[in-house]
Amino acid sequence: MGWRGVLDFRLLLLYMSGMIEVQSMSDVWVELRGPRYVVHHNSATLRCNHNVDPEALYKVVFYQNGQRIMKFVRGRDPPYELYNVTGANMILSKLQPTTITLDKMDFTASGQYACEIALETPLYSKISNYHEIQVFVRQKHRPKIKLKHKIHFSSENLEAKCQSGPAYPAPHLTWFINNIKVDERLTIPHGTVKASRHHHGMPLSATISDLNFPLDSLQLYPDQTVEITCLSTIPSYATEFDGFADVLNTTVTAKTSRREPAPTQLPVKIISPEINVSNRCTLNLAIIVILLVCPYGF
Structure with a gap:
């Protein structure tokens, strides 16, 4: 042994x-x-x-x-x-x-x-x-969302920008549309920017992210509103025992409108019978004048 x-x-x-x-x-x-x-x-x-x-x-x-x-x-x-x-x-x-x-x-x-x-x-x-x-260091304020347009057509993309509050380390941003997490392929991360303020000598940073979401994927009815949420967390994922160490969010509402389709053919001009009779009389008079001037043809 x-x-x-x-x-x-x-x-x-x-x-x-x-x-x-x-x-x-x-x-x-x-x-x-x-x-x-x-x-x-x-x-x-x-x-x-x-x-x-x-x-x-x-x-x-x-x-x-x-x-x-x-x-x-x-x-x-x-x-x-x-x-x-x-x-x-x-x-x-x-x-x-x-x-x-x-x-x-x-x-x-x-x-x-x-x-x-x-x-x-x-x-x-x-x-x-x-x-x-x-x-x-906890985030100093909630994230801020800025919409590119006040009204969005349901056939277009919804474009928005989110910036977190300053913190250390820089927070992670996650987008939601109507409380459903947005596919990260529809977001454009812009990294972090240094904030002007410090915390006990430690420089703080904010995170910026853009959203480019196709509204036609939602099958909206006319004049329906869409809720846009930007979730800002430290860390980027919840730990098993502690959850998020710091989490803040902001939600804004975007108005949508359905754009009428363009006409598929040229407009047809309708002429009244009176105008047609006047045009025929004018044409007959022109023919008579031509015959009198040139009785034997051209």
Whole structure:
């Protein structure tokens, strides 16, 4: 039996005695849980989740961008060892072996976080996957929509422009027509523009997007209105546990009109019978004059 088999056998004995919840090293898992986005100068609680019995847990270490920020060792006095945290303060009153809370998080606190657990008997350690945290600035106002025309014909394309409020990072824009998401192929992204304002030294940016939507795809009836919504979010997608970190939207109504089709033939001029009789008399008189002037032909 190799060393790994020996460890698994000892781990199985510990499991049978109730000291640990797993039967082999491959069954041990560890995961760092925390918010994906944190508002500037707010706090975040990070938890090192695992499936090891707390009585068997010997050591827990938290990392920020690969550097230690806290180490807990069972049986030591004091059990906690704290290190420098970039861009944040650690709240000591909330400190636990598998939980830390970072407060007043600055932009430099953004980065990758992880945690590691270790067992003393048997000797074993495992580190979690990295968890990305982004310190951000909320949007300063709702997105603004500008329609190219006041009235849109149902046979034409609806053209509009949307610009988000300034934020950090720049928001993502999504278009909706009558509460249905617009195909991105009908939108024209123009990237981001720097805003004139800053937030604690961090430059803010706004996002711009154009819409070019064919109204004939809606099969509108005459004088029907269309609702146009611009959704501005940070991030571009909702995370599994937190949803959107910041979301604002604006909806405007566009009037539509049906354009009458052009005539398919030239107009016909209708002449009254009286006018026809007058024209015949004039023609007969002209013929008589010609005969009198030229009695023998041309």
